[in-house]
Amino acid sequence: MRRTVADFERAFKNGCATPREVAERFLAAVRESDARDPPLRLFIAVDAADVRAQADEATLRHRAGRARSPLDGVPVVVKDEFDVRGYPTTCGTSVLGREPAHRDALIVARLRDAGAVIAGKTNLHELGVAPSGINVHYGTARNPYDPARETGGSSSGSAGAVSAGLAPIGLGTDSGGSIRVPAALCGVCGLKPSYGCIPSEGLALTCWSLEHPGPLAGSVEDLRLAFSMLTNVPAVLPELPAPLRLGVCARWWTGAAPEVAAIAQAALRRLPGAREVAIELAHIEQSLPAGTCIFLVEGAAACEPLLLENAPLAPSVRLSYELGRAVRATTFVKANRVRTLLLREFEQAFKNCDVVVTPTTGIVAPPYHADALTDGEADEARADQLVRFTFAGNLTGMPAATVPCGYDASGLPVGLQILAPHGQDLRALAVAAAVERVVEQRAPAVWWNLLA
Amino acid sequence: MVSRLSARRLRLVTRLVRARALRPLRALIAEQVLEQPLAGIDFAALGDPPPTYVPPGPKGR
Numbered sequence: 001m002r003r004t005v006a007d008f009e010r011a012f013k014n015g016c017a018t019p020r021e022v023a024e025r026f027l028a029a030v031r032e033s034d035a036r037d038p039p040l041r042l043f044i045a046v047d048a049a050d051v052r053a054q055a056d057e058a059t060l061r062h063r064a065g066r067a068r069s070p071l072d073g074v075p076v077v078v079k080d081e082f083d084v085r086g087y088p089t090t091c092g093t094s095v096l097g098r099e100p101a102h103r104d105a106l107i108v109a110r111l112r113d114a115g116a117v118i119a120g121k122t123n124l125h126e127l128g129v130a131p132s133g134i135n136v137h138y139g140t141a142r143n144p145y146d147p148a149r150e151t152g153g154s155s156s157g158s159a160g161a162v163s164a165g166l167a168p169i170g171l172g173t174d175s176g177g178s179i180r181v182p183a184a185l186c187g188v189c190g191l192k193p194s195y196g197c198i199p200s201e202g203l204a205l206t207c208w209s210l211e212h213p214g215p216l217a218g219s220v221e222d223l224r225l226a227f228s229m230l231t232n233v234p235a236v237l238p239e240l241p242a243p244l245r246l247g248v249c250a251r252w253w254t255g256a257a258p259e260v261a262a263i264a265q266a267a268l269r270r271l272p273g274a275r276e277v278a279i280e281l282a283h284i285e286q287s288l289p290a291g292t293c294i295f296l297v298e299g300a301a302a303c304e305p306l307l308l309e310n311a312p313l314a315p316s317v318r319l320s321y322e323l324g325r326a327v328r329a330t331t332f333v334k335a336n337r338v339r340t341l342l343l344r345e346f347e348q349a350f351k352n353c354d355v356v357v358t359p360t361t362g363i364v365a366p367p368y369h370a371d372a373l374t375d376g377e378a379d380e381a382r383a384d385q386l387v388r389f390t391f392a393g394n395l396t397g398m399p400a401a402t403v404p405c406g407y408d409a410s411g412l413p414v415g416l417q418i419l420a421p422h423g424q425d426l427r428a429l430a431v432a433a434a435v436e437r438v439v440e441q442r443a444p445a446v447w448w449n450l451l452a
Numbered sequence: 453m454v455s456r457l458s459a460r461r462l463r464l465v466t467r468l469v470r471a472r473a474l475r476p477l478r479a480l481i482a483e484q485v486l487e488q489p490l491a492g493i494d495f496a497a498l499g500d501p502p503p504t505y506v507p508p509g510p511k512g513r
Contacts, residue, residue, distance in 0.1 A: 195507035209506045289489030296486065315466040322469040326482035334490050336503030343504060371459035378465075379456035380485065397507025422509045 019073030072115025105202025122157025177390025184415025195397030247353030291391030296324030316376025360415030
């Protein structure tokens with residue numbers, strides 16, 4: 001199955017592989033992934049010479065016994081919204097990033113300082129506007145479990161690359177589900193951390209009050225490691241309380257397809273020492289329209305120069321932001337009052353439970369519509385099914401992890417979302433680790449082993 | 453809920469909402485898609501909550 005950071009560290013220590021050999025396998029795998037029909041298009045840019053140079057330095061450190069951290073020499077991929085020295089930051093557009101960045105985003109610098117090989121800039125939905133992997137400028141990212149289906153978005157390339165084994169850790173951003181949705185659809189783990197706990201310096205923000213940078217990883221342990229490095233704080237998973245009280249809002253769960261809900265339920269029932277607690281979130285259905293409203297208004301404001309100069313955005317992206325520009329100020333205030341209601345309701349719910357659980361998405365990875373690949377997707381119902389469980393975390397700022405919890409009849413992964421009170425990111429990860437221990441893991445249809 | 457737009461309709465609608473002369477159309481679509489779902493909340497009955505513009509919590513370094 002997918003290789004973890006510990007697998008790479010062990011291989012480098014015992015001489016089974018060197019960072020340079022891994023880098024060559026990575027570069028070959030990226031070439032192969034884009035030579036497929038259809039191409040996976042997980043990356044917007046990979047600078048092979050830079051990857052080799054970083055890997056050579058890591059190889060020398062390992063030979064000298066001076067590895068900087070468990071990540072030394074391990075490939076890590078970065079969503080093309082973060083500045084990475086030497087690469088342009090396109091945000092998935094054809095107009096931004098005319099010059100390469102001169103310095104790394106703060107959290108990219110932290111990974112580089114730890115010895116990680118910054119292996120490439122990953123694909124995303126243009127400006128992170130929607131939860132699919134469609135990008136009309138750089139090609140559409142494909143799901144390694146079934147390349148005819150969506151990766152989810154907007155961190156499509158990071159999720160797809162981690163899923164396909166091209167890196168154990170990827171960086172993403174999440175304004176309405178953009179880490180958790182693609183992680184769930186591609187069968188990997190993801191964490192939208194507590195709002196503000198991971199610094200955003202060097203990130204091209206398109207939605208100030210909702211956007212959260214965070215990691216995706218092939219395992220919860222690698223998610224924990226990444227979280228620790230990105231926050232610059234040692235992170236140890238806490239002991240779970242006994243019994244572990246899982247908050248379930250039954251009305252919210254009805255938004256999931258029956259098969260998805262059943263798979264998530266089955267995973268919860270396998271958790272030892274856990275019991276479900278019924279909770280009420282009276283305005284949870286409003287999280288979707290309130291989140292969408294704030295997301296589009298802030299996004300339209302952030303991207304106004306592009307709109308005013310008639311930049312060549314995909315029609316679906318343009319339409320979304322034009323609608324954001326037309327929202328009345330009173331409606332924007334109303335959406336932010338809904339945020340207050342949700343904060344109160346979750347605060348109340350956490351008095352009776354340790355975490356709140358939901359399916360991460362209402363559906364498994366849907367197939368791409370052929371006509372959406374040229375202009376983008378404008379399917380409100382499908383988008384709602386993908387983000388109906390995720391916006392609440394962005395509005396409230398509470399941490400939310402996703403972990404694979406099973407597979408549907410056609411073998412597509414289902415994610416379980418775990419929400420914890422603000423600042424309790426490690427509690428969410430500890431529950432995710434417990435889920436990971438009791439569910440099976442299946443390899444995707446397309447993946448690479450960089451250690452063989 | 454708005455039905456899925458085909459590529460041809462998506463291009464057409466996008467062209468229309470960009471036109472300055474059709475600003476009322478843009479506002480109408482925004483009202484249907486983004487504003488209507490929030491219209492029915494009786495905030496007064498819910499204690500008249502103030503808006504929260506940014507999630508609470510300390511910032512990381």
